[in-house]
Amino acid sequence: MNIWDWPMDIGGKPSFALFKNMPAFIPVTFEFTVLCAAHGMVITFYLRSKLLPGVEPHVIHHRQADDHFVLTIEGKEENAAAMKSALKETGAVEIKE
Amino acid sequence: MSHVESALRPTLIEGDRTYHDITEDVCRPIESKPNKWWWIAFIVSAAAFLWWIIVVGYTVGTGLGVWGLNKTVGWAWDITNFVWWVGIGHAGTLISAILLLFRQKWRLSINRSAEAMTIFAVICAASFIVSHMGRPWVAYWPLPLANQFGSLWVNFNSPLVWDVFAISTYFSVSLVFWYTGLIPDFAVVRDRAKTKARKFWYTILSFGWVGTAKNWQRFEEVSLVLAGISTPLVLSVHSVVSMDFATSVIPGWHTTIFPPYFVAGAIFSGFAMVETLLIITRKVLNLENSITMCHIDMMNRIILLTGSIVGVAYLTEFFIAWYSGVEYEQYAFINRATGPYWWAYWSMMTCNVISPQLFWSAKLRTNLFATFFLSIIVNIGMWFERFVIIVTSLHRDYVPSSWTMYSPTWVEMGIFIGSLGLFFTCFLLFARFFPVIAMSELKTIIKSSSSQAKKGGHHGSH
Numbered sequence: 178m179n180i181w182d183w184p185m186d187i188g189g190k191p192s193f194a195l196f197k198n199m200p201a202f203i204p205v206t207f208e209f210t211v212l213c214a215a216h217g218m219v220i221t222f223y224l225r226s227k228l229l230p231g232v233e234p235h236v237i238h239h240r241q242a243d244d245h246f247v248l249t250i251e252g253k254e255e256n257a258a259a260m261k262s263a264l265k266e267t268g269a270v271e272i273k274e
Numbered sequence: 275m276s277h278v279e280s281a282l283r284p285t286l287i288e289g290d291r292t293y294h295d296i297t298e299d300v301c302r303p304i305e306s307k308p309n310k311w312w313w314i315a316f317i318v319s320a321a322a323f324l325w326w327i328i329v330v331g332y333t334v335g336t337g338l339g340v341w342g343l344n345k346t347v348g349w350a351w352d353i354t355n356f357v358w359w360v361g362i363g364h365a366g367t368l369i370s371a372i373l374l375l376f377r378q379k380w381r382l383s384i385n386r387s388a389e390a391m392t393i394f395a396v397i398c399a400a401s402f403i404v405s406h407m408g409r410p411w412v413a414y415w416p417l418p419l420a421n422q423f424g425s426l427w428v429n430f431n432s433p434l435v436w437d438v439f440a441i442s443t444y445f446s447v448s449l450v451f452w453y454t455g456l457i458p459d460f461a462v463v464r465d466r467a468k469t470k471a472r473k474f475w476y477t478i479l480s481f482g483w484v485g486t487a488k489n490w491q492r493f494e495e496v497s498l499v500l501a502g503i504s505t506p507l508v509l510s511v512h513s514v515v516s517m518d519f520a521t522s523v524i525p526g527w528h529t530t531i532f533p534p535y536f537v538a539g540a541i542f543s544g545f546a547m548v549e550t551l552l553i554i555t556r557k558v559l560n561l562e563n564s565i566t567m568c569h570i571d572m573m574n575r576i577i578l579l580t581g582s583i584v585g586v587a588y589l590t591e592f593f594i595a596w597y598s599g600v601e602y603e604q605y606a607f608i609n610r611a612t613g614p615y616w617w618a619y620w621s622m623m624t625c626n627v628i629s630p631q632l633f634w635s636a637k638l639r640t641n642l643f644a645t646f647f648l649s650i651i652v653n654i655g656m657w658f659e660r661f662v663i664i665v666t667s668l669h670r671d672y673v674p675s676s677w678t679m680y681s682p683t684w685v686e687m688g689i690f691i692g693s694l695g696l697f698f699t700c701f702l703l704f705a706r707f708f709p710v711i712a713m714s715e716l717k718t719i720i721k722s723s724s725s726q727a728k729k730g731g732h733h734g735s736h
Contacts, residue, residue, distance in 0.1 A: 209443070242484070
Protein backbone atom coordinates (compact mmCIF):
# COMPACT_ATOMS: atom_id res chain seq x y z
CA MET A 178 0.00 0.00 0.00
CA ASN A 179 2.78 2.40 0.98
CA ILE A 180 4.81 1.42 -2.07
CA TRP A 181 1.95 2.37 -4.32
CA ASP A 182 0.89 5.61 -2.65
CA TRP A 183 4.12 6.93 -1.18
CA PRO A 184 7.14 5.76 -3.17
CA MET A 185 10.20 6.68 -1.10
CA ASP A 186 13.92 5.97 -1.00
CA ILE A 187 14.85 5.56 2.63
CA GLY A 188 18.41 4.82 3.64
CA GLY A 189 19.20 3.24 0.28
CA LYS A 190 16.22 0.92 0.48
CA PRO A 191 14.09 2.12 -2.46
CA SER A 192 10.47 1.16 -2.23
CA PHE A 193 9.57 1.81 -5.85
CA ALA A 194 8.98 -1.88 -6.44
CA LEU A 195 8.46 -4.75 -4.05
CA PHE A 196 11.34 -6.83 -5.42
CA LYS A 197 13.75 -3.95 -4.82
CA ASN A 198 13.07 -3.66 -1.13
CA MET A 199 12.36 -7.31 -0.41
CA PRO A 200 15.44 -7.58 1.87
CA ALA A 201 13.91 -4.94 4.13
CA PHE A 202 11.11 -7.36 4.93
CA ILE A 203 13.38 -10.20 6.06
CA PRO A 204 13.80 -9.10 9.72
CA VAL A 205 10.07 -8.71 10.27
CA THR A 206 9.34 -11.98 8.46
CA PHE A 207 11.84 -13.77 10.66
CA GLU A 208 10.62 -12.27 13.92
CA PHE A 209 7.00 -12.93 13.07
CA THR A 210 7.79 -16.56 12.20
CA VAL A 211 9.48 -17.01 15.58
CA LEU A 212 6.56 -15.34 17.33
CA CYS A 213 3.97 -17.63 15.73
CA ALA A 214 6.07 -20.79 16.08
CA ALA A 215 6.92 -20.27 19.74
CA HIS A 216 3.46 -19.23 20.88
CA GLY A 217 1.72 -21.82 18.73
CA MET A 218 3.83 -24.55 20.24
CA VAL A 219 3.43 -23.41 23.82
CA ILE A 220 -0.34 -22.99 23.49
CA THR A 221 -0.55 -26.47 21.96
CA PHE A 222 1.51 -27.87 24.82
CA TYR A 223 -0.76 -26.27 27.42
CA LEU A 224 -3.94 -27.48 25.76
CA ARG A 225 -2.67 -30.96 24.98
CA SER A 226 -1.41 -31.45 28.54
CA LYS A 227 -4.54 -29.81 29.99
CA LEU A 228 -2.51 -27.09 31.68
CA LEU A 229 -4.54 -23.97 32.25
CA PRO A 230 -5.03 -21.61 35.15
CA GLY A 231 -7.82 -22.95 37.34
CA VAL A 232 -7.35 -26.62 36.47
CA GLU A 233 -7.72 -28.72 39.64
CA PRO A 234 -4.57 -30.81 40.05
CA HIS A 235 -4.92 -34.54 40.80
CA VAL A 236 -2.38 -34.74 43.56
CA ILE A 237 -1.99 -38.38 44.56
CA HIS A 238 0.85 -37.87 47.02
CA HIS A 239 1.93 -34.55 48.53
CA ARG A 240 5.57 -35.28 47.82
CA GLN A 241 5.16 -36.40 44.22
CA ALA A 242 6.56 -33.10 42.96
CA ASP A 243 9.25 -33.00 45.63
CA ASP A 244 11.29 -36.19 45.94
CA HIS A 245 8.94 -39.14 45.40
CA PHE A 246 7.86 -41.00 42.30
CA VAL A 247 4.28 -42.21 42.10
CA LEU A 248 3.14 -45.25 40.17
CA THR A 249 -0.62 -45.67 39.77
CA ILE A 250 -1.79 -49.17 38.89
CA GLU A 251 -5.36 -50.11 38.11
CA GLY A 252 -6.29 -53.72 38.66
CA LYS A 253 -8.83 -56.21 39.92
CA GLU A 254 -9.56 -56.61 43.62
CA GLU A 255 -8.50 -60.27 43.72
CA ASN A 256 -4.98 -59.46 42.41
CA ALA A 257 -4.36 -56.74 44.99
CA ALA A 258 -2.46 -58.94 47.46
CA ALA A 259 -0.16 -60.35 44.78
CA MET A 260 0.46 -56.88 43.36
CA LYS A 261 1.27 -55.54 46.81
CA SER A 262 3.87 -58.19 47.52
CA ALA A 263 5.39 -57.75 44.06
CA LEU A 264 5.75 -54.01 44.69
CA LYS A 265 7.19 -54.58 48.17
CA GLU A 266 9.77 -56.96 46.74
CA THR A 267 10.91 -54.41 44.15
CA GLY A 268 11.43 -51.81 46.86
CA ALA A 269 8.33 -49.59 47.06
CA VAL A 270 8.58 -47.01 49.86
CA GLU A 271 4.85 -46.70 50.46
CA ILE A 272 1.80 -48.53 49.09
CA LYS A 273 -1.68 -47.01 49.21
CA GLU A 274 -4.95 -48.51 48.05
CA MET B 275 19.81 -44.15 35.81
CA SER B 276 21.83 -41.28 34.49
CA HIS B 277 25.21 -41.67 32.91
CA VAL B 278 28.46 -41.66 34.84
CA GLU B 279 30.16 -38.33 34.52
CA SER B 280 33.91 -37.84 34.47
CA ALA B 281 35.41 -36.86 37.80
CA LEU B 282 37.18 -34.05 35.95
CA ARG B 283 33.86 -32.32 35.35
CA PRO B 284 33.14 -29.74 38.04
CA THR B 285 30.73 -30.42 40.87
CA LEU B 286 27.58 -28.39 40.24
CA ILE B 287 25.70 -29.09 43.48
CA GLU B 288 27.74 -28.89 46.68
CA GLY B 289 26.90 -29.99 50.19
CA ASP B 290 25.55 -33.49 49.49
CA ARG B 291 22.05 -32.22 48.73
CA THR B 292 19.26 -34.75 48.25
CA TYR B 293 16.15 -34.12 46.15
CA HIS B 294 14.29 -33.01 49.23
CA ASP B 295 17.12 -30.70 50.38
CA ILE B 296 16.95 -28.85 47.08
CA THR B 297 13.21 -28.41 47.46
CA GLU B 298 13.76 -27.04 50.98
CA ASP B 299 16.55 -24.70 49.87
CA VAL B 300 14.52 -23.20 47.04
CA CYS B 301 11.16 -23.02 48.85
CA ARG B 302 12.51 -21.51 52.07
CA PRO B 303 12.46 -17.87 50.86
CA ILE B 304 8.88 -18.27 49.62
CA GLU B 305 7.66 -19.89 52.83
CA SER B 306 9.38 -17.66 55.34
CA LYS B 307 9.09 -13.96 56.08
CA PRO B 308 11.56 -11.68 54.28
CA ASN B 309 14.28 -10.21 56.45
CA LYS B 310 15.10 -6.60 57.17
CA TRP B 311 17.47 -6.27 54.20
CA TRP B 312 14.82 -7.37 51.77
CA TRP B 313 12.46 -4.70 53.09
CA ILE B 314 15.12 -1.99 52.95
CA ALA B 315 16.03 -2.93 49.38
CA PHE B 316 12.38 -3.14 48.42
CA ILE B 317 11.46 0.23 49.88
CA VAL B 318 14.42 1.94 48.20
CA SER B 319 13.60 0.33 44.83
CA ALA B 320 9.90 1.04 45.08
CA ALA B 321 10.65 4.67 45.99
CA ALA B 322 12.87 4.95 42.91
CA PHE B 323 10.07 3.45 40.84
CA LEU B 324 7.61 6.01 42.20
CA TRP B 325 10.11 8.66 41.20
CA TRP B 326 10.07 7.16 37.70
CA ILE B 327 6.31 7.65 37.53
CA ILE B 328 6.69 11.28 38.60
CA VAL B 329 9.45 12.20 36.13
CA VAL B 330 7.87 10.33 33.22
CA GLY B 331 4.59 12.00 34.08
CA TYR B 332 6.36 15.35 34.07
CA THR B 333 7.97 14.58 30.70
CA VAL B 334 4.69 13.55 29.12
CA GLY B 335 2.78 16.43 30.66
CA THR B 336 5.27 19.13 29.73
CA GLY B 337 6.93 17.74 26.62
CA LEU B 338 10.33 16.42 25.62
CA GLY B 339 11.76 19.92 26.05
CA VAL B 340 12.42 19.05 29.67
CA TRP B 341 15.17 16.71 28.46
CA GLY B 342 18.62 17.95 27.47
CA LEU B 343 18.12 17.03 23.80
CA ASN B 344 18.61 19.62 21.08
CA LYS B 345 18.19 19.68 17.32
CA THR B 346 21.63 18.16 16.73
CA VAL B 347 21.57 15.55 19.48
CA GLY B 348 18.09 14.08 19.12
CA TRP B 349 18.90 10.80 20.83
CA ALA B 350 20.92 10.60 24.02
CA TRP B 351 20.17 9.09 27.42
CA ASP B 352 16.82 7.70 26.31
CA ILE B 353 18.23 5.47 23.59
CA THR B 354 21.44 4.83 25.56
CA ASN B 355 19.34 3.43 28.37
CA PHE B 356 17.08 1.54 25.98
CA VAL B 357 20.01 -0.24 24.34
CA TRP B 358 21.69 -0.78 27.71
CA TRP B 359 18.61 -2.50 29.16
CA VAL B 360 17.95 -4.58 26.06
CA GLY B 361 21.59 -5.68 26.14
CA ILE B 362 21.29 -6.73 29.77
CA GLY B 363 18.20 -8.64 28.77
CA HIS B 364 20.24 -10.90 26.52
CA ALA B 365 21.84 -13.13 29.12
CA GLY B 366 18.70 -14.88 30.31
CA THR B 367 17.52 -16.40 27.09
CA LEU B 368 21.11 -17.04 26.05
CA ILE B 369 21.61 -19.11 29.19
CA SER B 370 18.38 -21.04 28.87
CA ALA B 371 18.42 -21.49 25.09
CA ILE B 372 21.97 -21.59 23.76
CA LEU B 373 23.42 -23.33 26.80
CA LEU B 374 20.60 -25.88 26.63
CA LEU B 375 21.50 -26.68 23.04
CA PHE B 376 25.15 -27.00 24.05
CA ARG B 377 24.13 -29.23 26.99
CA GLN B 378 25.82 -27.02 29.55
CA LYS B 379 24.29 -28.34 32.74
CA TRP B 380 25.59 -25.46 34.83
CA ARG B 381 22.84 -23.34 33.32
CA LEU B 382 20.27 -25.14 35.52
CA SER B 383 21.09 -23.25 38.72
CA ILE B 384 21.06 -19.82 37.13
CA ASN B 385 18.63 -19.93 34.22
CA ARG B 386 15.51 -19.07 36.22
CA SER B 387 16.80 -15.86 37.75
CA ALA B 388 18.63 -14.88 34.56
CA GLU B 389 15.41 -15.24 32.56
CA ALA B 390 13.53 -13.21 35.15
CA MET B 391 16.21 -10.56 34.83
CA THR B 392 15.77 -10.65 31.05
CA ILE B 393 12.07 -10.02 31.28
CA PHE B 394 12.42 -7.15 33.75
CA ALA B 395 15.26 -5.61 31.74
CA VAL B 396 13.20 -5.72 28.54
CA ILE B 397 10.30 -4.05 30.39
CA CYS B 398 12.70 -1.26 31.42
CA ALA B 399 13.95 -0.98 27.82
CA ALA B 400 10.42 -0.75 26.47
CA SER B 401 9.62 1.96 29.00
CA PHE B 402 12.33 4.14 27.45
CA ILE B 403 10.90 3.63 23.98
CA VAL B 404 7.49 4.72 25.17
CA SER B 405 8.75 7.69 27.18
CA HIS B 406 11.06 8.98 24.43
CA MET B 407 8.08 9.16 22.07
CA GLY B 408 6.88 12.11 24.11
CA ARG B 409 3.34 11.26 23.13
CA PRO B 410 2.85 7.75 24.49
CA TRP B 411 -0.83 7.74 23.56
CA VAL B 412 0.22 7.24 19.94
CA ALA B 413 2.58 4.40 20.84
CA TYR B 414 0.50 2.06 18.69
CA TRP B 415 1.54 3.88 15.49
CA PRO B 416 4.50 1.59 14.76
CA LEU B 417 2.14 -1.39 14.68
CA PRO B 418 0.74 -2.37 11.29
CA LEU B 419 -2.88 -1.87 12.30
CA ALA B 420 -5.79 -0.96 10.11
CA ASN B 421 -6.17 2.80 10.57
CA GLN B 422 -8.08 5.86 9.57
CA PHE B 423 -5.15 7.71 8.01
CA GLY B 424 -6.08 6.80 4.46
CA SER B 425 -3.43 4.83 2.64
CA LEU B 426 -0.76 5.37 5.29
CA TRP B 427 0.86 2.19 6.54
CA VAL B 428 3.88 1.57 8.77
CA ASN B 429 7.15 1.76 6.91
CA PHE B 430 8.58 -1.73 6.78
CA ASN B 431 11.84 -0.29 5.44
CA SER B 432 12.49 1.31 8.79
CA PRO B 433 14.63 -0.56 11.30
CA LEU B 434 12.60 1.14 14.03
CA VAL B 435 9.63 -0.94 12.88
CA TRP B 436 11.82 -4.07 12.82
CA ASP B 437 12.73 -3.20 16.37
CA VAL B 438 9.09 -3.19 17.43
CA PHE B 439 8.72 -6.71 16.06
CA ALA B 440 12.04 -7.94 17.42
CA ILE B 441 11.59 -6.61 20.96
CA SER B 442 7.97 -7.64 21.32
CA THR B 443 8.72 -11.13 19.98
CA TYR B 444 11.72 -11.42 22.27
CA PHE B 445 9.78 -10.28 25.28
CA SER B 446 6.77 -12.52 24.77
CA VAL B 447 8.77 -15.61 23.78
CA SER B 448 11.11 -15.16 26.77
CA LEU B 449 8.08 -14.75 28.98
CA VAL B 450 6.41 -18.01 27.91
CA PHE B 451 9.74 -19.87 27.98
CA TRP B 452 10.26 -18.66 31.54
CA TYR B 453 6.71 -19.37 32.61
CA THR B 454 6.64 -22.87 31.12
CA GLY B 455 9.75 -23.70 33.13
CA LEU B 456 8.14 -22.24 36.26
CA ILE B 457 5.02 -24.42 36.14
CA PRO B 458 6.55 -27.61 37.66
CA ASP B 459 8.19 -25.54 40.40
CA PHE B 460 4.97 -23.72 41.23
CA ALA B 461 3.42 -27.19 41.60
CA VAL B 462 6.09 -28.08 44.17
CA VAL B 463 5.27 -24.97 46.19
CA ARG B 464 1.56 -25.70 45.85
CA ASP B 465 1.85 -29.27 47.13
CA ARG B 466 3.87 -28.09 50.15
CA ALA B 467 1.65 -25.10 50.90
CA LYS B 468 0.51 -24.89 54.52
CA THR B 469 -1.61 -21.73 54.30
CA LYS B 470 -4.85 -21.39 52.37
CA ALA B 471 -3.80 -18.28 50.48
CA ARG B 472 -0.55 -19.82 49.30
CA LYS B 473 -2.36 -22.98 48.17
CA PHE B 474 -4.90 -20.88 46.26
CA TRP B 475 -2.40 -18.70 44.42
CA TYR B 476 0.08 -21.43 43.57
CA THR B 477 -2.77 -23.67 42.35
CA ILE B 478 -3.67 -20.98 39.85
CA LEU B 479 -0.05 -20.34 38.91
CA SER B 480 0.81 -24.02 38.45
CA PHE B 481 -1.96 -24.58 35.85
CA GLY B 482 -2.89 -27.96 37.35
CA TRP B 483 0.53 -29.52 36.77
CA VAL B 484 1.04 -32.88 38.48
CA GLY B 485 4.12 -34.06 36.63
CA THR B 486 2.91 -37.18 34.89
CA ALA B 487 5.47 -38.94 32.72
CA LYS B 488 3.67 -37.80 29.59
CA ASN B 489 3.63 -34.18 30.72
CA TRP B 490 7.33 -34.29 31.54
CA GLN B 491 8.10 -35.80 28.15
CA ARG B 492 6.18 -33.03 26.39
CA PHE B 493 7.78 -30.47 28.68
CA GLU B 494 11.26 -31.62 27.66
CA GLU B 495 10.32 -31.53 23.97
CA VAL B 496 8.83 -28.06 24.24
CA SER B 497 11.90 -26.79 26.12
CA LEU B 498 14.21 -28.19 23.47
CA VAL B 499 12.26 -26.78 20.53
CA LEU B 500 11.80 -23.42 22.27
CA ALA B 501 15.55 -23.34 22.84
CA GLY B 502 16.08 -24.04 19.17
CA ILE B 503 13.73 -21.23 18.15
CA SER B 504 15.04 -18.81 20.76
CA THR B 505 18.69 -19.20 19.82
CA PRO B 506 18.43 -17.34 16.49
CA LEU B 507 15.95 -15.01 18.19
CA VAL B 508 18.48 -13.92 20.85
CA LEU B 509 21.06 -13.25 18.18
CA SER B 510 18.58 -11.42 15.97
CA VAL B 511 17.22 -9.04 18.58
CA HIS B 512 20.36 -7.10 19.27
CA SER B 513 21.29 -7.32 15.60
CA VAL B 514 18.06 -5.53 14.81
CA VAL B 515 18.72 -3.00 17.59
CA SER B 516 22.14 -2.35 16.05
CA MET B 517 20.50 -1.75 12.67
CA ASP B 518 18.69 1.24 14.15
CA PHE B 519 22.14 2.77 13.87
CA ALA B 520 23.87 0.75 11.18
CA THR B 521 21.33 1.42 8.41
CA SER B 522 21.62 5.18 8.86
CA VAL B 523 24.17 7.42 7.14
CA ILE B 524 25.65 8.93 10.30
CA PRO B 525 29.45 8.54 10.52
CA GLY B 526 30.23 6.23 13.43
CA TRP B 527 26.90 4.44 13.03
CA HIS B 528 27.05 3.32 9.41
CA THR B 529 29.08 0.17 10.08
CA THR B 530 28.57 -3.44 9.01
CA ILE B 531 30.32 -4.74 12.14
CA PHE B 532 27.48 -3.52 14.34
CA PRO B 533 25.25 -6.63 14.57
CA PRO B 534 27.88 -9.12 15.86
CA TYR B 535 29.54 -6.40 17.92
CA PHE B 536 26.27 -5.46 19.60
CA VAL B 537 25.35 -9.08 20.26
CA ALA B 538 28.72 -9.75 21.93
CA GLY B 539 28.35 -6.58 23.98
CA ALA B 540 24.84 -7.58 25.00
CA ILE B 541 25.93 -10.99 26.25
CA PHE B 542 28.87 -9.32 27.99
CA SER B 543 26.69 -6.87 29.91
CA GLY B 544 23.93 -9.44 30.48
CA PHE B 545 26.26 -11.86 32.22
CA ALA B 546 27.71 -9.03 34.28
CA MET B 547 24.22 -8.13 35.52
CA VAL B 548 23.43 -11.80 36.23
CA GLU B 549 26.53 -11.91 38.41
CA THR B 550 25.70 -8.69 40.21
CA LEU B 551 22.28 -10.10 41.09
CA LEU B 552 23.26 -13.68 41.84
CA ILE B 553 26.24 -12.94 44.05
CA ILE B 554 23.81 -11.14 46.36
CA THR B 555 20.91 -13.56 45.90
CA ARG B 556 22.92 -16.71 46.64
CA LYS B 557 24.22 -15.14 49.83
CA VAL B 558 20.94 -13.72 51.09
CA LEU B 559 18.85 -16.79 50.25
CA ASN B 560 21.55 -19.31 51.31
CA LEU B 561 21.79 -20.89 47.88
CA GLU B 562 25.56 -21.28 47.88
CA ASN B 563 25.23 -25.05 47.45
CA SER B 564 23.43 -24.71 44.15
CA ILE B 565 24.97 -21.52 42.78
CA THR B 566 28.57 -22.46 43.42
CA MET B 567 31.90 -20.81 42.74
CA CYS B 568 32.03 -23.03 39.68
CA HIS B 569 29.01 -21.19 38.24
CA ILE B 570 30.62 -17.83 38.97
CA ASP B 571 33.81 -19.03 37.31
CA MET B 572 31.91 -20.17 34.19
CA MET B 573 30.13 -16.83 33.88
CA ASN B 574 33.42 -14.99 34.30
CA ARG B 575 34.86 -17.00 31.45
CA ILE B 576 31.98 -15.91 29.22
CA ILE B 577 32.57 -12.31 30.30
CA LEU B 578 36.24 -12.68 29.41
CA LEU B 579 35.38 -14.11 26.00
CA THR B 580 32.70 -11.60 25.06
CA GLY B 581 34.73 -8.75 26.56
CA SER B 582 37.60 -9.69 24.28
CA ILE B 583 35.27 -9.83 21.27
CA VAL B 584 34.02 -6.35 22.15
CA GLY B 585 37.62 -5.14 22.47
CA VAL B 586 38.50 -6.51 19.04
CA ALA B 587 35.35 -4.87 17.63
CA TYR B 588 36.40 -1.44 19.01
CA LEU B 589 39.82 -1.76 17.42
CA THR B 590 38.36 -3.03 14.13
CA GLU B 591 35.98 -0.09 14.01
CA PHE B 592 38.86 2.31 14.45
CA PHE B 593 40.94 0.56 11.82
CA ILE B 594 38.10 0.47 9.29
CA ALA B 595 37.37 4.17 9.86
CA TRP B 596 40.94 4.91 8.82
CA TYR B 597 41.00 2.30 6.06
CA SER B 598 37.71 3.46 4.51
CA GLY B 599 39.35 6.75 3.53
CA VAL B 600 36.10 8.56 4.33
CA GLU B 601 37.05 11.75 6.12
CA TYR B 602 33.72 12.04 7.98
CA GLU B 603 34.13 8.53 9.32
CA GLN B 604 37.75 9.21 10.29
CA TYR B 605 36.80 12.42 12.02
CA ALA B 606 33.97 10.75 13.93
CA PHE B 607 36.42 8.29 15.46
CA ILE B 608 39.20 10.80 16.16
CA ASN B 609 36.55 12.97 17.78
CA ARG B 610 35.36 10.09 19.93
CA ALA B 611 38.80 9.41 21.35
CA THR B 612 40.16 12.95 21.60
CA GLY B 613 37.13 15.27 21.30
CA PRO B 614 35.09 16.80 24.11
CA TYR B 615 33.67 13.41 25.08
CA TRP B 616 37.09 11.76 25.38
CA TRP B 617 36.38 10.88 29.01
CA ALA B 618 33.35 8.81 28.04
CA TYR B 619 35.34 7.03 25.35
CA TRP B 620 38.22 6.17 27.66
CA SER B 621 35.87 5.09 30.47
CA MET B 622 34.33 2.71 27.98
CA MET B 623 37.75 1.42 26.87
CA THR B 624 38.96 0.93 30.44
CA CYS B 625 35.80 -0.74 31.72
CA ASN B 626 35.08 -2.95 28.72
CA VAL B 627 38.43 -3.82 27.23
CA ILE B 628 41.03 -3.67 29.99
CA SER B 629 39.13 -4.69 33.13
CA PRO B 630 37.66 -8.00 31.87
CA GLN B 631 41.17 -9.11 30.91
CA LEU B 632 41.80 -9.48 34.65
CA PHE B 633 39.64 -12.60 34.43
CA TRP B 634 42.50 -14.51 32.84
CA SER B 635 43.52 -15.02 36.45
CA ALA B 636 41.73 -18.02 37.96
CA LYS B 637 42.15 -16.45 41.40
CA LEU B 638 40.12 -13.40 40.42
CA ARG B 639 37.51 -15.49 38.60
CA THR B 640 36.77 -17.32 41.83
CA ASN B 641 36.95 -14.27 44.06
CA LEU B 642 33.49 -12.98 44.94
CA PHE B 643 34.53 -9.41 45.71
CA ALA B 644 36.58 -9.08 42.54
CA THR B 645 33.75 -10.59 40.48
CA PHE B 646 31.11 -8.36 42.01
CA PHE B 647 33.24 -5.25 41.53
CA LEU B 648 34.12 -6.12 37.93
CA SER B 649 30.52 -6.99 37.07
CA ILE B 650 29.51 -3.46 38.04
CA ILE B 651 32.47 -1.97 36.18
CA VAL B 652 31.43 -3.90 33.07
CA ASN B 653 27.91 -2.54 33.23
CA ILE B 654 29.18 1.00 33.67
CA GLY B 655 31.45 0.43 30.69
CA MET B 656 28.62 -0.91 28.56
CA TRP B 657 26.48 2.08 29.43
CA PHE B 658 29.30 4.37 28.28
CA GLU B 659 29.65 2.35 25.08
CA ARG B 660 26.10 3.19 24.05
CA PHE B 661 26.48 6.80 25.17
CA VAL B 662 29.68 7.14 23.12
CA ILE B 663 28.14 5.57 20.04
CA ILE B 664 25.02 7.71 20.19
CA VAL B 665 26.13 11.09 21.46
CA THR B 666 29.63 11.44 20.01
CA SER B 667 28.35 10.44 16.57
CA LEU B 668 25.55 12.98 16.68
CA HIS B 669 26.95 16.03 18.42
CA ARG B 670 29.28 16.96 15.55
CA ASP B 671 27.32 16.28 12.39
CA TYR B 672 28.04 17.19 8.74
CA VAL B 673 27.44 20.92 9.26
CA PRO B 674 29.95 22.46 11.71
CA SER B 675 27.64 25.40 12.42
CA SER B 676 25.21 23.01 14.11
CA TRP B 677 27.85 21.36 16.26
CA THR B 678 26.84 21.35 19.88
CA MET B 679 27.22 19.59 23.20
CA TYR B 680 24.75 17.51 25.11
CA SER B 681 24.24 17.18 28.83
CA PRO B 682 21.31 15.48 30.55
CA THR B 683 18.83 17.29 32.75
CA TRP B 684 17.65 16.04 36.12
CA VAL B 685 14.57 14.60 34.39
CA GLU B 686 16.58 12.22 32.22
CA MET B 687 18.73 11.20 35.16
CA GLY B 688 15.57 10.68 37.19
CA ILE B 689 14.08 8.41 34.53
CA PHE B 690 17.26 6.33 34.49
CA ILE B 691 17.31 5.97 38.27
CA GLY B 692 13.59 5.23 38.17
CA SER B 693 14.12 2.45 35.65
CA LEU B 694 16.69 0.89 37.98
CA GLY B 695 14.01 1.10 40.66
CA LEU B 696 11.48 -0.63 38.42
CA PHE B 697 14.01 -3.36 37.65
CA PHE B 698 15.02 -4.05 41.24
CA THR B 699 11.42 -3.86 42.49
CA CYS B 700 10.48 -6.58 40.02
CA PHE B 701 13.53 -8.67 40.87
CA LEU B 702 12.94 -8.43 44.62
CA LEU B 703 9.32 -9.49 44.21
CA PHE B 704 10.50 -12.36 42.05
CA ALA B 705 13.01 -13.48 44.69
CA ARG B 706 10.28 -13.35 47.32
CA PHE B 707 7.44 -15.16 45.57
CA PHE B 708 8.93 -17.28 42.79
CA PRO B 709 11.29 -20.26 43.01
CA VAL B 710 14.60 -18.57 42.12
CA ILE B 711 16.19 -21.82 40.98
CA ALA B 712 14.63 -24.22 38.47
CA MET B 713 14.54 -26.89 41.16
CA SER B 714 12.70 -29.59 39.23
CA GLU B 715 15.25 -29.34 36.45
CA LEU B 716 18.21 -28.99 38.80
CA LYS B 717 17.23 -32.30 40.39
CA THR B 718 17.94 -34.05 37.08
CA ILE B 719 21.70 -33.62 37.55
CA ILE B 720 21.87 -34.69 41.18
CA LYS B 721 22.83 -38.23 40.16
CA SER B 722 25.61 -37.06 37.84
CA SER B 723 27.04 -33.72 38.93
CA SER B 724 26.39 -33.34 42.66
CA SER B 725 29.07 -33.65 45.32
CA GLN B 726 27.88 -37.06 46.52
CA ALA B 727 27.77 -38.43 42.96
CA LYS B 728 31.34 -37.20 42.44
CA LYS B 729 32.50 -39.01 45.56
CA GLY B 730 31.71 -42.26 43.83
CA GLY B 731 28.67 -43.59 45.61
CA HIS B 732 27.18 -46.51 43.72
CA HIS B 733 28.49 -45.25 40.39
CA GLY B 734 32.08 -46.26 41.09
CA SER B 735 35.05 -44.39 39.72
CA HIS B 736 37.36 -45.04 36.83
